[in-house]
Amino acid sequence: MTKNGRPRPTEAELGILQVLWKNGPCTVRFVNDKLNDKKEVGYTTTLKIMQIMFNKNILERDESKRSHLYNPAVKETETQSLLLDKFLQTAFAGSAMKLVMQALGNHKASKEEISRIREFLDNLESKGD
Numbered sequence: 001m002t003k004n005g006r007p008r009p010t011e012a013e014l015g016i017l018q019v020l021w022k023n024g025p026c027t028v029r030f031v032n033d034k035l036n037d038k039k040e041v042g043y044t045t046t047l048k049i050m051q052i053m054f055n056k057n058i059l060e061r062d063e064s065k066r067s068h069l070y071n072p073a074v075k076e077t078e079t080q081s082l083l084l085d086k087f088l089q090t091a092f093a094g095s096a097m098k099l100v101m102q103a104l105g106n107h108k109a110s111k112e113e114i115s116r117i118r119e120f121l122d123n124l125e126s127k128g129d
Helices: 009-021 028-036 044-054 076-092 096-106 113-127
Strands: 057-060 069-072
Touching: 009 028, 009 069, 028 044, 028 069, 044 057, 044 069, 069 096, 076 096
Parallel strands: none
Antiparallel strands: 057 069
């Protein structure tokens, strides 16, 4: 359970949230079509998950039109932070350094990504002074 009383989203729920965060309010059909770009998912499965997410207060639903529009009730950055904190504690014993080293060791970062990481670290360092 999160601080705001909402449960942590499951992997399937995160997939739906990603579509909604990227595209704004959407119908179940639109979300299902986007999910099917990556992996075959039945319409009724998507509908059921989105109904469950609505009941868990993870999604909001606009019922004013024939096709209901769903919108995230949770912010992307808050969800990422929540999931990262849990992952950091459970997988890396709370060590941000281990997490970053593992992430950079397993992923070939582009020059642009490395530059942005350096800039971020420089900003962190200057705030600490």
